[in-house]
Amino acid sequence: MYLVIESLIKIGVIIGGLMGAAAYLVLVERRVAAWIQDRRGPNRVGIPLTEIRLFGLGQPIADGVKFIFKEEFVPGHVDRLLYVAAPMVMFVAATVLFAAIPFGTVDLGIAGWAPINLVVVPGLDVGIIYIVAVSSIAVYGVLLGSWASNNKYAFFGGVRSAAQLISYEIPLGVAILGVVLASGSLRLEAIVEAQAETGVWNVLTQPLGFLVFLVASFAESGRLPFDLAESEQELVGGFHTEYSGIKLMMYLVAEYLHMIAGSFLIVLLFLGGWHFWGLTGDGPVAGIGVALVRIAVFLAKVLAVILFFMIARWSWPRFRFDQLMGLAWKVMLPLGLVNLVGVAVWIEYLRAPLAVSGLPERLVMAAAGWLLLGVAWLAAMAAAPSARDNRPDLSLVARYRDSREAR
Amino acid sequence: MKSDDKSIKWVEEPPLGLAGRSYVPLLVGGITTTLKHLAGPKMTVESPEQRHAIVDPLGYRGVHRLNRDAQGRVKCVACFLCATACPAHCIDIVAAESPWPDREKYPESFTIDELRCIFCGMCEEACPVDAIELTSLYDLSGKSREEMIFDKAKLLSVYDQTKDAEPMRSAQADRATDSACPDSGERGEEPI
Incomplete structure:
Protein backbone atom coordinates (compact mmCIF):
# COMPACT_ATOMS: atom_id res chain seq x y z
CA MET A 1 0.00 0.00 0.00
CA LYS A 70 -7.81 23.16 -33.76
CA GLU A 71 -9.76 21.15 -36.27
CA GLU A 72 -8.51 17.59 -36.21
CA PHE A 73 -8.66 16.76 -39.85
CA VAL A 74 -8.33 13.10 -40.82
CA PRO A 75 -7.80 12.63 -44.56
CA GLY A 76 -10.06 10.09 -46.22
CA HIS A 77 -7.22 7.96 -47.57
CA VAL A 78 -5.62 6.96 -44.27
CA ASP A 79 -5.63 3.62 -42.51
CA ARG A 80 -7.71 4.74 -39.56
CA LEU A 81 -6.63 2.26 -36.91
CA LEU A 82 -2.92 2.72 -37.44
CA TYR A 83 -3.33 6.43 -38.04
CA VAL A 84 -4.88 6.89 -34.61
CA ALA A 85 -2.60 4.41 -32.86
CA ALA A 86 0.74 5.75 -34.16
CA PRO A 87 0.95 9.01 -32.18
CA MET A 88 -0.16 7.20 -29.05
CA VAL A 89 2.58 4.58 -29.47
CA MET A 90 5.16 7.30 -29.92
CA PHE A 91 3.87 9.33 -27.01
CA VAL A 92 3.63 6.44 -24.57
CA ALA A 93 7.07 5.16 -25.54
CA ALA A 94 8.55 8.60 -25.00
CA THR A 95 6.86 8.98 -21.61
CA VAL A 96 7.61 5.60 -20.02
CA LEU A 97 11.30 6.21 -20.74
CA PHE A 98 11.43 8.47 -17.74
CA ALA A 99 10.41 5.73 -15.33
CA ALA A 100 14.05 4.72 -15.02
CA ILE A 101 15.71 8.13 -14.75
CA PRO A 102 17.17 8.33 -11.20
CA PHE A 103 17.36 11.62 -9.31
CA GLY A 104 19.40 10.19 -6.42
CA THR A 105 18.39 8.81 -3.05
CA VAL A 106 17.11 10.89 -0.16
CA ASP A 107 17.05 10.01 3.54
CA LEU A 108 14.28 12.01 5.16
CA GLY A 109 15.73 11.34 8.58
CA ILE A 110 12.46 10.00 9.97
CA ALA A 111 12.95 6.96 12.18
CA GLY A 112 11.63 3.78 10.65
CA TRP A 113 11.63 5.16 7.10
CA ALA A 114 13.97 3.66 4.60
CA PRO A 115 15.82 6.08 2.32
CA ILE A 116 13.58 6.99 -0.63
CA ASN A 117 14.95 6.28 -4.07
CA LEU A 118 13.88 9.19 -6.27
CA VAL A 119 12.98 7.17 -9.34
CA VAL A 120 9.66 5.68 -10.41
CA VAL A 121 11.11 2.18 -10.66
CA PRO A 122 13.72 1.89 -7.89
CA GLY A 123 16.59 -0.52 -8.20
CA LEU A 124 15.96 -1.40 -11.82
CA ASP A 125 19.05 -3.48 -12.53
CA VAL A 126 18.74 -3.14 -16.29
CA GLY A 127 17.92 0.58 -16.25
CA ILE A 128 20.01 1.58 -19.23
CA ILE A 129 18.88 -1.39 -21.32
CA TYR A 130 15.27 -0.56 -20.49
CA ILE A 131 15.71 3.04 -21.62
CA VAL A 132 17.43 2.13 -24.88
CA ALA A 133 14.83 -0.55 -25.59
CA VAL A 134 11.84 1.70 -24.92
CA SER A 135 13.28 4.63 -26.82
CA SER A 136 13.67 2.49 -29.92
CA ILE A 137 9.91 1.86 -29.90
CA ALA A 138 9.69 5.39 -31.28
CA VAL A 139 10.61 3.88 -34.64
CA TYR A 140 7.28 2.07 -34.63
CA GLY A 141 5.38 5.26 -33.94
CA VAL A 142 7.10 6.98 -36.84
CA LEU A 143 6.77 4.07 -39.26
CA LEU A 144 3.15 3.31 -38.39
CA GLY A 145 2.17 6.94 -38.71
CA SER A 146 3.92 7.40 -42.02
CA TRP A 147 2.55 4.17 -43.46
CA ALA A 148 -0.99 4.83 -42.26
CA SER A 149 -0.92 8.36 -43.68
CA ASN A 150 -0.83 6.91 -47.19
CA ASN A 151 1.12 9.90 -48.40
CA LYS A 152 4.42 9.73 -50.22
CA TYR A 153 6.05 12.58 -48.32
CA ALA A 154 5.04 11.01 -45.02
CA PHE A 155 6.29 7.67 -46.25
CA PHE A 156 9.66 9.07 -47.32
CA GLY A 157 9.97 10.72 -43.96
CA GLY A 158 9.07 7.51 -42.15
CA VAL A 159 11.52 5.39 -44.11
CA ARG A 160 14.29 7.89 -43.61
CA SER A 161 13.52 8.12 -39.94
CA ALA A 162 13.47 4.35 -39.50
CA ALA A 163 16.80 3.95 -41.28
CA GLN A 164 18.31 6.78 -39.28
CA LEU A 165 17.05 5.66 -35.87
CA ILE A 166 18.09 2.06 -36.39
CA SER A 167 21.52 3.04 -37.72
CA TYR A 168 22.32 5.42 -34.90
CA GLU A 169 21.13 3.02 -32.24
CA ILE A 170 24.29 0.99 -32.84
CA PRO A 171 26.86 3.72 -32.12
CA LEU A 172 24.60 4.79 -29.25
CA GLY A 173 24.70 1.31 -27.77
CA VAL A 174 28.43 0.94 -28.30
CA ALA A 175 29.07 4.26 -26.56
CA ILE A 176 26.86 3.17 -23.65
CA LEU A 177 28.76 -0.12 -23.43
CA GLY A 178 31.99 1.75 -22.77
CA VAL A 179 30.41 3.51 -19.79
CA VAL A 180 28.82 0.29 -18.54
CA LEU A 181 32.14 -1.49 -18.77
CA ALA A 182 33.91 1.24 -16.82
CA SER A 183 31.22 1.42 -14.12
CA GLY A 184 30.62 -2.31 -13.93
CA SER A 185 26.85 -1.98 -13.74
CA LEU A 186 23.76 -1.45 -15.91
CA ARG A 187 21.99 0.38 -13.06
CA LEU A 188 21.91 4.10 -13.76
CA GLU A 189 22.24 4.86 -10.05
CA ALA A 190 25.41 2.80 -9.91
CA ILE A 191 26.81 4.55 -13.00
CA VAL A 192 26.25 7.95 -11.40
CA GLU A 193 27.60 6.82 -8.05
CA ALA A 194 30.74 5.50 -9.70
CA GLN A 195 31.35 8.95 -11.19
CA ALA A 196 30.49 10.73 -7.94
CA GLU A 197 32.73 8.54 -5.83
CA THR A 198 35.89 9.29 -7.80
CA GLY A 199 34.84 12.80 -8.75
CA VAL A 200 35.91 12.16 -12.34
CA TRP A 201 33.06 12.22 -14.81
CA ASN A 202 33.01 9.79 -17.67
CA VAL A 203 33.30 12.61 -20.19
CA LEU A 204 36.84 13.18 -18.90
CA THR A 205 37.91 9.56 -19.13
CA GLN A 206 35.96 8.60 -22.27
CA PRO A 207 35.73 11.72 -24.45
CA LEU A 208 35.50 9.58 -27.56
CA GLY A 209 32.51 7.70 -26.19
CA PHE A 210 30.92 10.99 -25.18
CA LEU A 211 31.36 12.36 -28.68
CA VAL A 212 29.81 9.30 -30.27
CA PHE A 213 26.95 9.31 -27.78
CA LEU A 214 26.31 13.01 -28.29
CA VAL A 215 26.12 12.71 -32.07
CA ALA A 216 24.00 9.58 -31.84
CA SER A 217 21.55 11.14 -29.42
CA PHE A 218 21.22 14.15 -31.71
CA ALA A 219 20.32 11.73 -34.47
CA GLU A 220 18.04 9.65 -32.23
CA SER A 221 16.02 12.68 -31.23
CA GLY A 222 15.76 13.64 -34.89
CA ARG A 223 16.90 17.20 -34.47
CA LEU A 224 19.03 19.32 -36.72
CA PRO A 225 21.56 18.66 -38.15
CA PHE A 226 19.98 15.20 -38.46
CA ASP A 227 16.29 16.04 -38.93
CA LEU A 228 15.98 14.38 -42.33
CA ALA A 229 12.81 12.61 -41.26
CA GLU A 230 10.89 15.86 -41.29
CA SER A 231 13.06 18.18 -43.35
CA GLU A 232 10.50 20.77 -44.29
CA GLN A 233 12.32 21.94 -47.39
CA GLU A 234 12.14 18.50 -48.97
CA LEU A 235 9.29 16.57 -47.40
CA VAL A 236 6.59 19.10 -46.44
CA GLY A 237 6.47 17.86 -42.84
CA GLY A 238 7.89 14.37 -43.03
CA PHE A 239 6.13 11.56 -41.26
CA HIS A 240 3.54 13.82 -39.61
CA THR A 241 2.51 15.59 -42.80
CA GLU A 242 -1.06 14.29 -42.57
CA TYR A 243 -1.51 14.90 -38.85
CA SER A 244 -3.18 17.86 -37.25
CA GLY A 245 -4.57 19.02 -33.94
CA ILE A 246 -3.96 17.01 -30.82
CA LYS A 247 -2.38 14.10 -32.69
CA LEU A 248 0.24 16.38 -34.17
CA MET A 249 0.83 17.76 -30.70
CA MET A 250 1.41 14.25 -29.40
CA TYR A 251 4.04 13.70 -32.08
CA LEU A 252 5.75 16.98 -31.38
CA VAL A 253 5.70 16.51 -27.61
CA ALA A 254 7.03 12.98 -28.05
CA GLU A 255 9.94 14.32 -30.10
CA TYR A 256 10.60 16.87 -27.41
CA LEU A 257 10.51 14.17 -24.76
CA HIS A 258 13.06 12.24 -26.77
CA MET A 259 15.33 15.24 -26.76
CA ILE A 260 14.85 15.65 -23.01
CA ALA A 261 15.49 11.94 -22.48
CA GLY A 262 18.64 12.20 -24.58
CA SER A 263 19.84 15.10 -22.45
CA PHE A 264 19.08 13.17 -19.26
CA LEU A 265 21.06 10.22 -20.55
CA ILE A 266 24.02 12.37 -21.56
CA VAL A 267 24.11 13.87 -18.09
CA LEU A 268 23.63 10.53 -16.32
CA LEU A 269 26.18 8.59 -18.32
CA PHE A 270 28.85 11.16 -19.05
CA LEU A 271 28.38 14.35 -17.07
CA GLY A 272 28.23 12.90 -13.59
CA GLY A 273 24.48 12.92 -12.97
CA TRP A 274 23.71 14.84 -9.77
CA HIS A 275 27.37 15.16 -8.81
CA PHE A 276 29.22 18.44 -8.71
CA TRP A 277 32.58 18.96 -7.03
CA GLY A 278 32.34 20.42 -3.55
CA LEU A 279 28.61 20.99 -3.76
CA THR A 280 26.73 17.73 -3.54
CA GLY A 281 28.91 15.32 -1.58
CA ASP A 282 29.75 11.96 -3.08
CA GLY A 283 27.88 9.31 -1.07
CA PRO A 284 24.90 7.49 -2.57
CA VAL A 285 22.41 8.59 0.12
CA ALA A 286 21.85 12.26 1.00
CA GLY A 287 19.92 14.23 3.60
CA ILE A 288 16.99 16.32 2.42
CA GLY A 289 18.97 19.54 1.93
CA VAL A 290 21.75 17.91 -0.03
CA ALA A 291 19.20 15.93 -2.02
CA LEU A 292 17.53 19.16 -3.14
CA VAL A 293 20.91 20.57 -4.16
CA ARG A 294 21.59 17.38 -6.09
CA ILE A 295 18.29 17.60 -7.95
CA ALA A 296 18.97 21.24 -8.77
CA VAL A 297 22.46 20.41 -10.06
CA PHE A 298 21.09 17.53 -12.09
CA LEU A 299 18.35 19.59 -13.68
CA ALA A 300 20.72 22.48 -14.34
CA LYS A 301 23.04 20.15 -16.21
CA VAL A 302 20.15 18.73 -18.21
CA LEU A 303 18.96 22.22 -19.07
CA ALA A 304 22.46 23.14 -20.21
CA VAL A 305 22.55 20.14 -22.52
CA ILE A 306 19.09 21.00 -23.87
CA LEU A 307 20.24 24.56 -24.55
CA PHE A 308 23.19 23.12 -26.43
CA PHE A 309 20.73 21.06 -28.50
CA MET A 310 18.82 24.26 -29.29
CA ILE A 311 21.88 26.33 -30.17
CA ALA A 312 23.30 23.53 -32.30
CA ARG A 313 20.09 23.55 -34.30
CA TRP A 314 20.89 26.99 -35.73
CA SER A 315 24.64 26.47 -36.10
CA TRP A 316 25.18 23.66 -38.54
CA PRO A 317 23.58 22.72 -41.84
CA ARG A 318 21.61 19.53 -42.29
CA PHE A 319 23.46 16.45 -43.53
CA ARG A 320 22.61 14.86 -46.82
CA PHE A 321 21.06 11.46 -46.31
CA ASP A 322 23.99 9.42 -47.66
CA GLN A 323 26.34 11.52 -45.54
CA LEU A 324 24.15 10.85 -42.54
CA MET A 325 24.32 7.12 -43.06
CA GLY A 326 28.04 7.33 -43.86
CA LEU A 327 28.60 9.17 -40.62
CA ALA A 328 26.77 6.51 -38.65
CA TRP A 329 28.33 3.42 -40.17
CA LYS A 330 31.74 4.59 -41.33
CA VAL A 331 32.68 7.11 -38.66
CA MET A 332 30.62 6.83 -35.50
CA LEU A 333 30.47 3.06 -35.27
CA PRO A 334 34.25 2.59 -35.69
CA LEU A 335 34.95 5.41 -33.26
CA GLY A 336 32.58 3.86 -30.74
CA LEU A 337 34.25 0.47 -31.16
CA VAL A 338 37.68 2.05 -30.68
CA ASN A 339 36.43 3.57 -27.46
CA LEU A 340 34.90 0.29 -26.31
CA VAL A 341 38.06 -1.68 -27.07
CA GLY A 342 40.13 0.98 -25.39
CA VAL A 343 38.08 0.79 -22.19
CA ALA A 344 38.10 -3.00 -22.28
CA VAL A 345 41.87 -3.16 -22.70
CA TRP A 346 42.27 -0.64 -19.92
CA ILE A 347 40.16 -2.57 -17.47
CA GLU A 348 41.54 -5.98 -18.35
CA TYR A 349 45.26 -5.33 -18.75
CA LEU A 350 46.31 -1.86 -17.64
CA ARG A 351 44.45 -1.21 -14.42
CA ALA A 352 46.34 -3.68 -12.25
CA PRO A 353 49.88 -2.64 -13.27
CA LEU A 354 48.91 1.02 -12.86
CA ALA A 355 47.65 0.42 -9.33
CA VAL A 356 51.01 -1.11 -8.50
CA SER A 357 52.95 1.79 -10.00
CA GLY A 358 51.16 4.29 -7.76
CA LEU A 359 50.24 6.83 -10.49
CA PRO A 360 46.84 8.55 -10.11
CA GLU A 361 44.64 6.12 -11.98
CA ARG A 362 41.87 8.44 -13.14
CA LEU A 363 44.31 11.07 -14.36
CA VAL A 364 46.19 8.58 -16.50
CA MET A 365 42.93 7.18 -17.76
CA ALA A 366 41.71 10.67 -18.76
CA ALA A 367 44.98 11.37 -20.55
CA ALA A 368 44.70 8.06 -22.38
CA GLY A 369 41.07 8.82 -23.28
CA TRP A 370 41.89 12.19 -24.81
CA LEU A 371 44.86 10.71 -26.64
CA LEU A 372 42.57 8.05 -28.05
CA LEU A 373 40.11 10.74 -29.14
CA GLY A 374 42.83 12.65 -30.94
CA VAL A 375 44.26 9.63 -32.70
CA ALA A 376 40.85 8.29 -33.73
CA TRP A 377 39.78 11.71 -34.99
CA LEU A 378 42.93 12.04 -37.06
CA ALA A 379 42.39 8.58 -38.49
CA ALA A 380 38.81 9.44 -39.40
CA MET A 381 40.08 12.66 -40.96
CA ALA A 382 42.65 10.87 -43.08
CA ALA A 383 40.08 8.38 -44.32
CA ALA A 384 37.27 10.98 -44.60
CA PRO A 385 34.76 8.23 -45.36
CA SER A 386 31.66 10.38 -45.02
CA ALA A 387 32.90 13.16 -47.31
CA ARG A 388 31.70 11.39 -50.40
CA ASP A 389 30.71 12.83 -53.74
CA ASN A 390 27.52 11.09 -54.78
CA ARG A 391 27.27 12.51 -58.27
CA PRO A 392 27.49 10.05 -61.15
CA ASP A 393 31.01 8.97 -62.06
CA LEU A 394 31.56 10.80 -65.33
CA SER A 395 34.05 8.29 -66.72
CA LEU A 396 31.51 5.51 -66.15
CA VAL A 397 28.80 7.61 -67.74
CA ALA A 398 30.99 8.27 -70.76
CA ARG A 399 31.91 4.61 -71.11
CA TYR A 400 28.26 3.62 -70.92
CA ARG A 401 27.34 6.13 -73.55
CA ASP A 402 30.14 4.99 -75.89
CA SER A 403 29.16 1.35 -75.55
CA ARG A 404 25.54 2.21 -76.26
CA GLU A 405 26.51 4.23 -79.34
CA ALA A 406 28.74 1.39 -80.55
CA ARG A 407 25.81 -0.96 -80.32
CA MET B 1 17.62 15.56 -69.45
CA LYS B 2 19.73 12.54 -68.68
CA SER B 3 22.94 12.66 -66.75
CA ASP B 4 24.96 11.77 -69.87
CA ASP B 5 23.52 14.59 -71.93
CA LYS B 6 26.35 16.34 -73.74
CA SER B 7 24.95 19.80 -73.08
CA ILE B 8 25.34 19.38 -69.34
CA LYS B 9 28.38 21.17 -68.03
CA TRP B 10 29.67 19.52 -64.88
CA VAL B 11 31.22 21.81 -62.35
CA GLU B 12 33.82 20.10 -60.25
CA GLU B 13 33.62 20.75 -56.54
CA PRO B 14 36.92 21.69 -54.96
CA PRO B 15 38.19 18.76 -52.90
CA LEU B 16 37.68 18.97 -49.14
CA GLY B 17 40.60 20.59 -47.42
CA LEU B 18 41.97 19.76 -44.00
CA ALA B 19 39.36 21.98 -42.36
CA GLY B 20 36.49 20.25 -44.09
CA ARG B 21 37.81 16.82 -43.28
CA SER B 22 38.37 17.40 -39.61
CA TYR B 23 35.03 19.21 -39.16
CA VAL B 24 36.48 21.15 -36.22
CA PRO B 25 36.97 24.63 -37.74
CA LEU B 26 33.57 24.42 -39.41
CA LEU B 27 31.81 23.33 -36.22
CA VAL B 28 33.53 26.07 -34.26
CA GLY B 29 32.78 28.64 -36.96
CA GLY B 30 29.11 27.72 -37.01
CA ILE B 31 28.63 27.93 -33.29
CA THR B 32 30.63 31.15 -33.03
CA THR B 33 28.33 32.85 -35.49
CA THR B 34 25.32 31.57 -33.58
CA LEU B 35 26.59 32.77 -30.23
CA LYS B 36 27.46 36.17 -31.67
CA HIS B 37 23.90 36.63 -32.85
CA LEU B 38 22.49 35.18 -29.63
CA ALA B 39 24.04 38.02 -27.66
CA GLY B 40 23.94 40.66 -30.38
CA PRO B 41 21.48 43.53 -30.87
CA LYS B 42 17.93 42.69 -31.94
CA MET B 43 16.18 44.03 -35.02
CA THR B 44 12.61 43.77 -33.71
CA VAL B 45 10.45 46.87 -33.46
CA GLU B 46 7.89 46.25 -30.69
CA SER B 47 5.11 47.31 -32.94
CA PRO B 48 2.13 48.76 -31.13
CA GLU B 49 4.29 50.68 -28.68
CA GLN B 50 7.18 51.53 -30.99
CA ARG B 51 6.61 52.60 -34.56
CA HIS B 52 8.79 52.30 -37.60
CA ALA B 53 10.31 55.64 -38.43
CA ILE B 54 9.07 56.43 -41.92
CA VAL B 55 11.86 58.25 -43.65
CA ASP B 56 9.69 60.27 -46.06
CA PRO B 57 6.08 60.49 -44.85
CA LEU B 58 5.09 62.56 -47.87
CA GLY B 59 6.32 59.92 -50.26
CA TYR B 60 4.74 57.04 -48.36
CA ARG B 61 1.66 55.36 -49.82
CA GLY B 62 -0.62 54.45 -46.93
CA VAL B 63 -4.28 55.15 -46.17
CA HIS B 64 -5.99 57.79 -48.30
CA ARG B 65 -7.28 61.13 -47.11
CA LEU B 66 -9.52 63.75 -48.64
CA ASN B 67 -8.02 67.18 -48.16
CA ARG B 68 -9.94 70.25 -47.03
CA ASP B 69 -9.45 73.72 -48.37
CA ALA B 70 -8.86 76.84 -46.31
CA GLN B 71 -12.53 77.09 -45.37
CA GLY B 72 -12.69 73.51 -44.25
CA ARG B 73 -14.70 72.30 -47.27
CA VAL B 74 -13.79 69.21 -49.19
CA LYS B 75 -11.29 70.12 -51.86
CA CYS B 76 -12.53 67.55 -54.36
CA VAL B 77 -14.35 68.82 -57.47
CA ALA B 78 -15.75 65.41 -58.46
CA CYS B 79 -13.92 65.30 -61.77
CA PHE B 80 -13.63 61.45 -61.64
CA LEU B 81 -9.99 61.48 -62.76
CA CYS B 82 -8.92 59.43 -59.76
CA ALA B 83 -11.69 56.88 -60.26
CA THR B 84 -10.67 56.62 -63.92
CA ALA B 85 -7.01 56.23 -63.13
CA CYS B 86 -7.60 53.68 -60.42
CA PRO B 87 -6.45 50.25 -61.67
CA ALA B 88 -8.29 48.46 -58.88
CA HIS B 89 -11.61 50.27 -59.38
CA CYS B 90 -11.91 50.94 -55.70
CA ILE B 91 -13.02 54.58 -55.84
CA ASP B 92 -16.73 55.33 -56.13
CA ILE B 93 -17.83 58.96 -56.49
CA VAL B 94 -21.33 60.35 -56.72
CA ALA B 95 -21.14 63.91 -58.07
CA ALA B 96 -23.69 66.63 -57.38
CA GLU B 97 -24.02 70.30 -58.16
CA SER B 98 -21.80 72.32 -55.92
CA PRO B 99 -23.44 74.43 -53.25
CA TRP B 100 -20.48 76.80 -53.44
CA PRO B 101 -19.95 79.39 -56.16
CA ASP B 102 -16.26 78.63 -56.86
CA ARG B 103 -16.84 75.27 -58.56
CA GLU B 104 -19.48 73.47 -60.51
CA LYS B 105 -19.49 70.02 -58.91
CA TYR B 106 -18.64 68.50 -55.61
CA PRO B 107 -18.70 64.86 -54.42
CA GLU B 108 -21.97 64.04 -52.72
CA SER B 109 -20.46 60.76 -51.68
CA PHE B 110 -16.87 59.61 -52.03
CA THR B 111 -16.06 56.07 -50.98
CA ILE B 112 -12.84 54.08 -51.25
CA ASP B 113 -12.82 50.34 -50.72
CA GLU B 114 -9.55 50.02 -48.81
CA LEU B 115 -9.65 46.25 -49.23
CA ARG B 116 -9.55 46.53 -53.02
CA CYS B 117 -7.03 49.34 -53.09
CA ILE B 118 -3.52 48.35 -54.10
CA PHE B 119 -1.94 51.58 -52.81
CA CYS B 120 -0.35 52.41 -56.15
CA GLY B 121 -0.81 56.16 -55.74
CA MET B 122 -2.29 56.74 -59.22
CA CYS B 123 -5.32 58.59 -57.76
CA GLU B 124 -3.01 61.04 -56.07
CA GLU B 125 -1.12 61.68 -59.29
CA ALA B 126 -4.28 62.01 -61.33
CA CYS B 127 -5.95 64.53 -59.04
CA PRO B 128 -5.85 68.04 -60.58
CA VAL B 129 -6.69 69.81 -57.34
CA ASP B 130 -4.63 67.74 -54.89
CA ALA B 131 -7.74 66.66 -53.07
CA ILE B 132 -6.87 62.99 -52.62
CA GLU B 133 -3.57 62.06 -51.04
CA LEU B 134 -1.98 59.00 -49.53
CA THR B 135 -0.81 59.38 -45.94
CA SER B 136 1.85 57.49 -44.05
CA LEU B 137 -0.65 55.55 -41.93
CA TYR B 138 0.16 51.94 -42.70
CA ASP B 139 -1.61 49.88 -40.03
CA LEU B 140 -5.20 50.04 -41.12
CA SER B 141 -7.36 47.24 -39.90
CA GLY B 142 -11.02 46.59 -39.28
CA LYS B 143 -13.36 44.01 -37.88
CA SER B 144 -15.58 43.73 -40.97
CA ARG B 145 -15.49 44.36 -44.70
CA GLU B 146 -18.02 47.16 -44.31
CA GLU B 147 -15.75 48.89 -41.86
CA MET B 148 -12.99 48.95 -44.47
CA ILE B 149 -15.06 50.87 -47.01
CA PHE B 150 -14.12 54.46 -46.17
CA ASP B 151 -16.73 57.12 -46.91
CA LYS B 152 -16.25 60.85 -47.33
CA ALA B 153 -16.56 61.65 -43.61
CA LYS B 154 -14.01 59.02 -42.71
CA LEU B 155 -11.58 60.16 -45.40
CA LEU B 156 -11.92 63.76 -44.23
CA SER B 157 -11.33 62.64 -40.67
CA VAL B 158 -8.11 60.99 -41.80
CA TYR B 159 -7.09 64.39 -43.12
CA ASP B 160 -7.92 66.05 -39.79
CA GLN B 161 -5.89 63.40 -38.06
CA THR B 162 -2.79 63.71 -40.24
CA LYS B 163 -2.75 67.31 -41.44
CA ASP B 164 -0.32 68.50 -38.79
CA ALA B 165 2.21 65.73 -39.26
CA GLU B 166 1.90 65.69 -43.03
CA PRO B 167 0.99 69.00 -44.62
CA MET B 168 -0.77 68.95 -47.94
CA ARG B 169 1.56 68.34 -50.81
CA SER B 170 0.04 71.18 -52.83
CA ALA B 171 1.02 73.65 -50.16
CA GLN B 172 4.60 72.54 -50.50
CA ALA B 173 4.47 72.32 -54.24
CA ASP B 174 3.12 75.90 -54.42
CA ARG B 175 5.94 77.10 -52.30
CA ALA B 176 8.45 75.34 -54.54
CA THR B 177 6.90 76.28 -57.86
CA ASP B 178 6.20 79.92 -56.98
CA SER B 179 9.88 80.67 -57.18
CA ALA B 180 11.10 78.18 -59.74
CA CYS B 181 8.35 77.13 -62.10
CA PRO B 182 7.19 79.51 -64.82
CA ASP B 183 3.65 78.15 -64.94
CA SER B 184 3.06 78.75 -61.25
CA GLY B 185 0.52 81.42 -62.07
CA GLU B 186 -1.56 78.86 -63.88
CA ARG B 187 -1.61 76.68 -60.80
CA GLY B 188 -2.78 79.58 -58.68
CA GLU B 189 -5.90 79.89 -60.80
CA GLU B 190 -7.00 76.38 -60.08
CA PRO B 191 -10.22 76.16 -58.08
CA ILE B 192 -9.48 75.38 -54.48
Missing part, protein backbone atom coordinates in the same frame (compact mmCIF):
# COMPACT_ATOMS: atom_id res chain seq x y z
CA TYR A 2 2.70 2.43 1.06
CA LEU A 3 4.69 1.47 -2.01
CA VAL A 4 1.70 2.11 -4.28
CA ILE A 5 1.17 5.59 -2.88
CA GLU A 6 4.87 6.37 -3.17
CA SER A 7 4.93 5.20 -6.78
CA LEU A 8 1.79 7.14 -7.67
CA ILE A 9 3.26 10.33 -6.22
CA LYS A 10 6.48 9.80 -8.19
CA ILE A 11 4.58 9.11 -11.40
CA GLY A 12 2.45 12.20 -10.88
CA VAL A 13 5.49 14.39 -10.31
CA ILE A 14 7.34 12.97 -13.30
CA ILE A 15 4.42 13.20 -15.74
CA GLY A 16 3.39 16.64 -14.54
CA GLY A 17 6.94 17.88 -14.58
CA LEU A 18 7.58 16.45 -18.02
CA MET A 19 4.49 17.94 -19.63
CA GLY A 20 5.20 21.31 -18.08
CA ALA A 21 8.85 21.09 -19.05
CA ALA A 22 8.01 20.11 -22.62
CA ALA A 23 5.58 23.02 -22.95
CA TYR A 24 7.99 25.53 -21.50
CA LEU A 25 10.97 24.18 -23.42
CA VAL A 26 9.04 24.93 -26.60
CA LEU A 27 8.85 28.51 -25.40
CA VAL A 28 12.57 28.49 -24.52
CA GLU A 29 13.36 27.07 -27.93
CA ARG A 30 11.31 29.75 -29.67
CA ARG A 31 12.95 32.50 -27.65
CA VAL A 32 16.46 31.13 -28.23
CA ALA A 33 15.76 30.69 -31.93
CA ALA A 34 14.50 34.25 -32.09
CA TRP A 35 17.54 35.65 -30.32
CA ILE A 36 19.84 33.77 -32.66
CA GLN A 37 17.96 35.25 -35.60
CA ASP A 38 18.21 38.78 -34.11
CA ARG A 39 14.53 38.80 -33.14
CA ARG A 40 12.90 38.87 -29.73
CA GLY A 41 10.55 35.91 -29.89
CA PRO A 42 7.15 35.48 -28.22
CA ASN A 43 7.20 37.91 -25.30
CA ARG A 44 3.61 39.10 -25.20
CA VAL A 45 1.33 36.43 -23.79
CA GLY A 46 1.22 36.64 -20.01
CA ILE A 47 -1.60 35.92 -17.61
CA PRO A 48 -4.84 35.37 -19.54
CA LEU A 49 -7.41 38.19 -19.48
CA THR A 50 -4.94 40.67 -18.05
CA GLU A 51 -2.35 42.99 -19.48
CA ILE A 52 0.48 41.38 -17.53
CA ARG A 53 3.10 39.95 -19.88
CA LEU A 54 5.63 38.03 -17.80
CA PHE A 55 8.13 37.76 -20.68
CA GLY A 56 5.72 35.57 -22.66
CA LEU A 57 5.34 32.88 -20.02
CA GLY A 58 1.69 32.43 -20.98
CA GLN A 59 2.63 31.37 -24.49
CA PRO A 60 2.64 27.60 -23.81
CA ILE A 61 -0.92 27.82 -22.46
CA ALA A 62 -2.00 29.65 -25.59
CA ASP A 63 -0.19 27.12 -27.77
CA GLY A 64 -1.80 24.20 -25.97
CA VAL A 65 -5.30 25.69 -26.15
CA LYS A 66 -4.76 26.38 -29.83
CA PHE A 67 -3.66 22.81 -30.51
CA ILE A 68 -6.58 21.33 -28.60
CA PHE A 69 -9.23 23.46 -30.28
